[in-house]
């Protein structure tokens with residue numbers, strides 16, 4: 001977690017009071033060593049759960065999710081952002097309003113890949129208003145899967161997503177929690193602005 005915070009301090013770009021850009025290690029270029037550490041941390045935090053599958057959303061959730069899946073030796077499923085035109089009856093779908101793009105998309109997962117025998121860990125890169133995570137929760141519930149919890153790389157704690165997920169009774173583990181992005185500065189929860 002310290003390594004992640006260090007990376008955010010060094011390479012994170014505050015685009016606005018609400019958006020942090022981390023293109024150099026998570027959203028465009030990927031730092032595999034950091035991703036591996038992130039995967040390990042998720043696995044450690046959910047070690048009491050018998051996880052059978054990791055579920056994420058394309059594309060930026062895939063790297064951290066894959067690392068967790070590699071360590072656990074379980075498959076990683078990524079929800080796709082557009083419905084394929086065929087076989088829509090064979091999909092679990094949920095509507096997700098994108099925070100960064102300000103548009104609504106359906107995300108979907110084939111019924112082949114999640115079932116009521118699964119215990120799923122849901123992973124995503126950022127948590128803002130919680131729509132992406134709630135969409136994944138919705139899909140897992142449609143499949144009848146048990147939800148071990150939600151793992152987030154960077155939670156913007158000043159936005160409502162975290163509270164929504166906890167209120168839904170779902171365990172949330174965020175590796176870095178941002179208190180604010182005011183004045184172009186990153187402030188982590190419990191720390192001075194950097």
Ligand code: 5GP
Pocket residue numbers: 018019020021022027057060097098099100124125126127128129130131132133161
């Ligand atoms: P939510 O659904 O929680 O409102 O937003 C989460 C999704 O929006 C994540 O999957 C992530 O891709 C994107 N997102 C939200 N806030 C940020 C941000 O500050 N920076 C980046 N790079 N992506 C964000």
